[in-house]
Amino acid sequence: MAFPSVRSTRFSRPHNAASRNRLVVALVLLGACELAAPGADERATPAPRERPNIIVIMADDLGYGDVSCYGSTVFKTPSIDRLAAEGHRFTSGYCSASTCTPTRYSFLTGTYAFRTKGTGIAPPNGPAIIRPGTPTLPSLLRDAGYRAAVIGKWHLGLGDKEPDWNGTLAPGPLEIGFDECFLLPTTNDRVPQVYVEGHRVLNLDPSDPLTVSDKPIAPNEPTGVSHRDTLRMNWSHGHNGTIHNGISRIGFYTGGTAARFRDEDLADTWVKKSKAFIAANKDRPFFLFFASHDNHVPRMPHERFHGKSGTGLRGDAVLELDWCVGEIMATLDTHGLATNTLVIFCSDNGPVLDDGYEDGAVTELGGHHPTGPFSGGKYTVLEGGTRTPFITRWPGRIPVGESDEIVCTIDVAASCAALVNAPLPAHACLDSLDIHSALLGEPDAQGRTDLLQQDNGTKGTQGNFGLRSGDWKLIRLVNAPGGQAVISKQPLPKPAKRHSLYSLADDPGERNDVSQQHPKKTAELIQRLDAILTDGQTRP
Numbered sequence: 001m002a003f004p005s006v007r008s009t010r011f012s013r014p015h016n017a018a019s020r021n022r023l024v025v026a027l028v029l030l031g032a033c034e035l036a037a038p039g040a041d042e043r044a045t046p047a048p049r050e051r052p053n054i055i056v057i058m059a060d061d062l063g064y065g066d067v068s069c070y071g072s073t074v075f076k077t078p079s080i081d082r083l084a085a086e087g088h089r090f091t092s093g094y095c096s097a098s099t100c101t102p103t104r105y106s107f108l109t110g111t112y113a114f115r116t117k118g119t120g121i122a123p124p125n126g127p128a129i130i131r132p133g134t135p136t137l138p139s140l141l142r143d144a145g146y147r148a149a150v151i152g153k154w155h156l157g158l159g160d161k162e163p164d165w166n167g168t169l170a171p172g173p174l175e176i177g178f179d180e181c182f183l184l185p186t187t188n189d190r191v192p193q194v195y196v197e198g199h200r201v202l203n204l205d206p207s208d209p210l211t212v213s214d215k216p217i218a219p220n221e222p223t224g225v226s227h228r229d230t231l232r233m234n235w236s237h238g239h240n241g242t243i244h245n246g247i248s249r250i251g252f253y254t255g256g257t258a259a260r261f262r263d264e265d266l267a268d269t270w271v272k273k274s275k276a277f278i279a280a281n282k283d284r285p286f287f288l289f290f291a292s293h294d295n296h297v298p299r300m301p302h303e304r305f306h307g308k309s310g311t312g313l314r315g316d317a318v319l320e321l322d323w324c325v326g327e328i329m330a331t332l333d334t335h336g337l338a339t340n341t342l343v344i345f346c347s348d349n350g351p352v353l354d355d356g357y358e359d360g361a362v363t364e365l366g367g368h369h370p371t372g373p374f375s376g377g378k379y380t381v382l383e384g385g386t387r388t389p390f391i392t393r394w395p396g397r398i399p400v401g402e403s404d405e406i407v408c409t410i411d412v413a414a415s416c417a418a419l420v421n422a423p424l425p426a427h428a429c430l431d432s433l434d435i436h437s438a439l440l441g442e443p444d445a446q447g448r449t450d451l452l453q454q455d456n457g458t459k460g461t462q463g464n465f466g467l468r469s470g471d472w473k474l475i476r477l478v479n480a481p482g483g484q485a486v487i488s489k490q491p492l493p494k495p496a497k498r499h500s501l502y503s504l505a506d507d508p509g510e511r512n513d514v515s516q517q518h519p520k521k522t523a524e525l526i527q528r529l530d531a532i533l534t535d536g537q538t539r540p
């Protein structure tokens with residue numbers, strides 16, 4: 001097998017001695033990995049340019065200001081900071097929606113979620129949203145010889161019409177390109193609290209079947225309403241169904257007792273499974289989607305993190321996430337894989353404080369600013385909803401630095417496909433742009449010129465949208481921008497108009513609508529937004 005070709009730009013940039021050495025190590029490792037990669041020749045793909053392992057660490061509900069390398073001072077996130085210090089930190093890194101399911105849909109399919117019905121927040125018994133046969137980030141990488149796994153939160157539905165909790169849970173990740181999966185099926189505030197490994201609920205005793213419903217199942221079953229005084233974390237809105245581990249959830253379930261997990265053990269489990277996956281695939285290219293649940297509600301990190309952030313369980317859960325990042329980096333070091341692994345760190349949507357439980361997120365926040373300089377947060381099309389920490393690291397390949405290019409989770413599919421030279425079918429990944437040069441921090445590389453930001457997206461093309469274009473931001477609203485949840489301590493700006501325009505360079509908080517002063521720019525962006533919504537595809 002040929003030694004991987006390397007573009008000359010990698011050498012034209014000034015390097016210090018340490019990074020030059022790292023580069024040499026990287027190239028030797030890349031070559032070794034090429035020679036050892038089993039099965040890579042078996043598929044009819046063009047000769048790969050580069051074949052790094054790819055790990056995407058997606059946090060849940062993590063805001064721009066929630067980590068110390070993006071400005072948090074109240075608590076520190078040393079491992080995420082280290083990732084940034086050894087890689088590229090993006091100041092205009094985004095997810096594509098301000099809730100989980102549409103961002104994850106777009107991340108895996110490379111297509112804006114509003115284009116597909118049913119991509120809003122998935123319910124406990126929701127069917128598989130990404131249909132088998134859809135080209136996805138993992139299917140493109142798998143076809144290029146990678147071994148692909150998703151470990152952590154799924155929240156994209158399972159099954160044809162609904163999940164068959166006691167049988168085969170398909171279609172699911174294994175039908176859209178992943179070789180392995182170890183999942184929390186929805187979010188942990190939704191029932192059931194069980195792991196799914198492959199096609200089955202792990203440790204399910206057939207004599208104690210699992211029944212999941214959006215309505216009460218048994219008449220005298222304790223719920224968050226009937227047994228509210230027994231809860232160890234009170235609910236504030238929703239979340240008053242079945243009680244498990246002293247916490248009431250969205251939805252109802254019975255049975256599956258032996259299969260149920262403790263909330264406190266989720267992160268440890270993701271890390272343990274990820275370590276095993278990395279070790280088992282250290283001699284071949286792999287793709288790991290590490291889908292953390294931190295800091296989604298219910299925020300119940302392992303006991304060892306309780307009280308450590310000084311901001312209550314929300315901050316403690318961010319510290320748990322930081323620990324996970326450190327463990328993954330240490331695992332790469334243990335196996336000598338760091339210089340052959342592209343790590344992408346991102347979030348699925350911006351932050352929220354009270355998202356349905358009285359967990360101290362509001363009362364113990366202190367001086368912490370989860371959205372950094374931005375407004376809004378989860379559920380909104382303001383910058384706080386989708387502008388989040390975004391870091392790429394690949395020692396020896398990605399220079400240490402910072403970028404203000406616009407990059408988004410939706411671009412990972414086309415960018416990784418280009419990086420490994422995987423063919424991208426014309427009908428695939430309709431809005432995913434190949435910006436791999438920007439993600440790799442190459443000199444003068446450009447990110448996106450514009451990016452559409454959506455909220456939960458249940459109204460399709462009629463919903464709320466943001467359009468970031470250069471330093472301008474257009475907002476088109478159906479209603480007021482906030483959901484019911486408490487997003488920040490500051491009141492949200494409430495533009496009364498359907499369209500408003502902001503100059504992000506001097507108004508990152510989107511507080512001064514300048515559409516009257518810039519009617520031509522406003523009209524141009526309204527036209528562009530309409531084109532994105534109606535043209536069906538933005539990938540050239």
Ligand code: NG6
Pocket residue numbers: 060061098099100101121155187189237238239250296297349355356
């Ligand atoms: C909302 C839930 C919220 C959270 C969200 C999904 C209520 C009142 N609110 O419907 O708690 O679960 O869905 O969050 O039930 S996400 O990050 O997975 O999109």
Ligand code: CA
Pocket residue numbers: 060061099100296348349
């Ligand atoms: Ca989320």
